[in-house]
Amino acid sequence: MFAHRAAFRSISRTAATSAHAKRFASTKSLKETLQEVIPVKQEQLKRLKLEHSQTVIGDVKVENLIGGMRGLKAMLWEASVLDPLEGIRFHGLSIPDCQKVLPAAPGGKEILPESMLWLLLTGEVPTPEQTRQLSKELAEKGELPEFVEKLIDSLPKSLHPMTQLGMGVAALNHDSSFQSAYEKGIKKSEYWTHTLEDCINLIARLPALAARIYRNVYKPDTELPNINKDLDLVGNYSNMLGYGDNHNLTEYLRLYIALHGDHEGGNASAHTAHLVGSTLSDPYLSYSAALFALAGPLHGLANQEVLRWQQAMLSEIGDGNINHEKIKEYLWKTLKSGQVVPGYGHGVLRNPDPRFIALQEFCQSRPELTESPIIQLVNKTFQVAPDVLKEHGKTKNPYPNVDATSGCVLYHYGLTEFKYYTVIFGVSRALGALTQLVWARALGLPLERPKSLSMDALEKLIKSS
Ligand SMILES: CC(=O)SCCNC(=O)CCNC(=O)[C@H](O)C(C)(C)COP(=O)(O)OP(=O)(O)OC[C@H]1O[C@@H](n2cnc3c(N)ncnc32)[C@H](O)[C@@H]1OP(=O)(O)O
Numbered sequence: 414m415f416a417h418r419a420a421f422r423s424i425s426r427t428a429a430t431s432a433h434a435k436r437f438a439s440t441k442s443l444k445e446t447l448q449e450v451i452p453v454k455q456e457q458l459k460r461l462k463l464e465h466s467q468t469v470i471g472d473v474k475v476e477n478l479i480g481g482m483r484g485l486k487a488m489l490w491e492a493s494v495l496d497p498l499e500g501i502r503f504h505g506l507s508i509p510d511c512q513k514v515l516p517a518a519p520g521g522k523e524i525l526p527e528s529m530l531w532l533l534l535t536g537e538v539p540t541p542e543q544t545r546q547l548s549k550e551l552a553e554k555g556e557l558p559e560f561v562e563k564l565i566d567s568l569p570k571s572l573h574p575m576t577q578l579g580m581g582v583a584a585l586n587h588d589s590s591f592q593s594a595y596e597k598g599i600k601k602s603e604y605w606t607h608t609l610e611d612c613i614n615l616i617a618r619l620p621a622l623a624a625r626i627y628r629n630v631y632k633p634d635t636e637l638p639n640i641n642k643d644l645d646l647v648g649n650y651s652n653m654l655g656y657g658d659n660h661n662l663t664e665y666l667r668l669y670i671a672l673h674g675d676h677e678g679g680n681a682s683a684h685t686a687h688l689v690g691s692t693l694s695d696p697y698l699s700y701s702a703a704l705f706a707l708a709g710p711l712h713g714l715a716n717q718e719v720l721r722w723q724q725a726m727l728s729e730i731g732d733g734n735i736n737h738e739k740i741k742e743y744l745w746k747t748l749k750s751g752q753v754v755p756g757y758g759h760g761v762l763r764n765p766d767p768r769f770i771a772l773q774e775f776c777q778s779r780p781e782l783t784e785s786p787i788i789q790l791v792n793k794t795f796q797v798a799p800d801v802l803k804e805h806g807k808t809k810n811p812y813p814n815v816d817a818t819s820g821c822v823l824y825h826y827g828l829t830e831f832k833y834y835t836v837i838f839g840v841s842r843a844l845g846a847l848t849q850l851v852w853a854r855a856l857g858l859p860l861e862r863p864k865s866l867s868m869d870a871l872e873k874l875i876k877s878s
Pocket residue numbers: 483710711712713715748752753754755756757758759760761807808809810814815816
């Protein structure tokens with residue numbers, strides 16, 4: 414089942430010893446580390462502009478213009494690059510590399526999202542002490558303003574949790590440091606420090622916001638615990654959700670949130686944050702917009718859709734009758750009705766998603782998960798879906814993406830409210846999307862404004878070329 418795993422591991426071993434490997438950072442704070450790294454990157458950008466502004470790096474074809482800009486190399490994105498076969502690398506480090514070098518929680522094994530945030534922002538692997546300091550800072554800044562609590566409490570329970578999250582994040586811009594500094598007329602060179610402050614405050618507040626939404630919608634009249642200043646970001650999130658006593662689920666959430674943090678710049682949520690941020694909209698508004706892109710079923714909402722699809726399959730086939738043949742029939746039924754198979758296919762990847770593999774490995778390492786019917790259903794579907802999708806012949810990538818499995822572990826551990834799952838993704842994607850906002854301000858990246866053409870204008874251009 415994990416035929417691809419060995420290949421990923423061997424690629425990543427090479428990378429870990431290559432020029433990409435990151436040194437352990439010193440005792441500096443996150444901001445001090447950035448103060449060191451930023452001038453180096455600024456020089457790199459200056460050099461690129463000076464020496465290569467006119468260097469051609471690809472053609473623009475009509476298919477790119479019509480096909481959602483697929484394949485166009487048209488954005489700068491510092492923290493990660495996605496290879497179609499090998500998957501994501503964060504500053505050159507693959508997922509298995511990150512699992513080896515990024516600090517975990519005391520008593521845990523999984524990557525702490527704080528350490529991933531540090532890597533994304535600085536390109537350096539933090540020490541456990543630096544990670545702990547960042548956890549502490551986030552916990553100290555994690556409380557929500559009262560008016561945001563009231564806003565969330567006033568929303569109807571029937572309003573989708575992602576809508577609530579986007580609204581809450583937008584409202585947090587009340588306290589935007591960037592916005593108030595901009596109004597005062599700060600210099601461009603100072604933009605990034607205020608952006609960083611907003612980004613850290615937003616990441617710190619996301620668990621309390623997301624947990625409040627969960628409690629209001631699914632566990633009304635239960636008490637939301639206070640933030641524990643000695644706990645990491647996800648330790649607190651899990652506690653506030655009401656699952657703090659489930660160590661396995663908390664560890665899974667750490668891995669989930671670390672791995673979903675960034676997927677280069679072109680994905681719809683990251684790109685939205687970048688586009689909106691390029692207008693100098695503050696990080697809260699930029700990330701709120703990103704969340705509404707994440708809330709689409711072709712993107713982040715697919716992890717909710719996978720559960721919905723699996724439940725529908727189980728209720729049609731019957732729990733006791735699940736086998737490969739029945740799953741195949743259900744896959745064909747889905748495809749013939751013109752729907753997509755959620756959790757399969759990808760805009761860039763052409764192999765099973767290494768995030769899917771990493772989450773599956775988490776399952777393989779725990780007996781309760783290997784025996785879980787819902788996890789077994791993911792595995793059985795993985796055994797037949799690629800061949801069905803190949804035979805169907807439309808999708809360029811017949812393999813699973815991360816959404817094919819991410820929600821099932823949550824489901825197994827009792828977090829069964831799958832309309833909530835994309836909110837967890839939304840807590841995570843902030844790591845990468847907000848990192849790039851800091852870099853965009855530090856590098857002075859401009860307003861994003863590509864050229865569009867009407868079909869008539871396109872035909873005219875084709876004739877004239
Ligand atoms: C975290 C993430 O965002 S990962 C993605 C999560 N989304 C999903 O899992 C939803 C299911 N998958 C999909 O819809 C697609 O694979 C996407 C949106 C992820 C990628 O879309 P594209 O880059 O356009 O995929 P691709 O070029 O392979 O599409 C070609 C055709 O195959 C179809 N196709 C792609 N994936 C699937 C699928 N899983 N099931 C059925 N058909 C599919 C497309 O709808 C398209 O059909 P069309 O020609 O009739 O328009």
